Amino acid sequence: xxxLVESGGGLVNPGGSxxxxxxxxxxxxxxxxxxxxxxAPGKGLExxxxxxxxxxxxxxxxxxxxxxxxxxxxxxxxxxxxxxxxSLKIEDTGVYYCATDVPNTYGALDSWGQGTLVTVSS
Amino acid sequence: xxxxxxxxxxxxxxxGERATLSxxxxxxxxxxxxxxxxxxxxxxxxxxxxxxxxRATGIPDRFSxxxxxxDFTLTISRLExxxxxxxxxxxxxxxxxxxxxxxxxxIK
Numbered sequence: 470x471x472x473l474v475e476s477g478g479g480l481v482n483p484g485g486s487x488x489x490x491x492x493x494x495x496x497x498x499x500x501x502x503x504x505x506x507x508x509a510p511g512k513g514l515e516x517x518x519x520x521x522x523x524x525x526x527x528x529x530x531x532x533x534x535x536x537x538x539x540x541x542x543x544x545x546x547x548x549x550x551x552x553x554x555x556s557l558k559i560e561d562t563g564v565y566y567c568a569t570d571v572p573n574t575y576g577a578l579d580s581w582g583q584g585t586l587v588t589v590s591s
Numbered sequence: 592x593x594x595x596x597x598x599x600x601x602x603x604x605x606x607g608e609r610a611t612l613s614x615x616x617x618x619x620x621x622x623x624x625x626x627x628x629x630x631x632x633x634x635x636x637x638x639x640x641x642x643x644x645x646r647a648t649g650i651p652d653r654f655s656x657x658x659x660x661x662d663f664t665l666t667i668s669r670l671e672x673x674x675x676x677x678x679x680x681x682x683x684x685x686x687x688x689x690x691x692x693x694x695x696x697x698i699k
Binding site for chain 2: 504506513514515516518519530531532533566570571574575576577578579581582583584
């Protein structure tokens with residue numbers, strides 16, 4: 470059974486940094502594409518970025534609002550996905566979900582974690 | 592970046608009725624890379640449809656997807672009480688992904 474558990478959320482000052490994690494189990498980490506999606510309080514879903522499977526090249530892509538500030542990486546040894554967030558802005562506040570895709574669909578997200586809340590505020 | 596616009600913003604219907612949700616893209620989207628999700632309060636989203644028309648595992652057949660190019664549709668043939676929720680379309684693939692702003696299906 471696929472399981473994704475996010476952690477590392479919390480309160481951070483504007484301009485600060487935070488790294489959130491996603492512990493994965495139940496599948497071969499290097500074979501799937503993994504995506505971060507966020508949701509501001511009371512708002513809709515926003516695609517943040519994704520990392521391709523290692524077998525597909527491991528390339529990352531980012532949404533325009535976070536490009537240059539956020540970095541996605543993965544650690545195969547611990548089956549953990551990371552989202553490093555720098556130069557945080559108030560508008561980065563929200564629940565951050567990690568998700569994996571249906572195999573070979575390049576991003577149809579069928580398994581999700583429960584999310585971790587990031588609050589950017591002074 | 593492809594912008595997805597969903598309509599209507601809110602759909603007020605009764606159980607048993609048919610729901611038709613629209614998703615329009617700012618440029619052509621490959622049908623292989625269009626999905627629909629359902630989200631209920633306090634829960635993570637759930638994948639309903641991928642590849643524009645393929646139902647995800649465990650999704651009942653009252654949910655169906657169609658469309659191509661820039662216009663896509665999610666249809667719920669007969670609304671069940673558990674179907675009242677917010678629905679999002681998403682385009683994905685080898686470039687950046689995006690979600691629509693959502694359609695809320697509420698009980699009339």
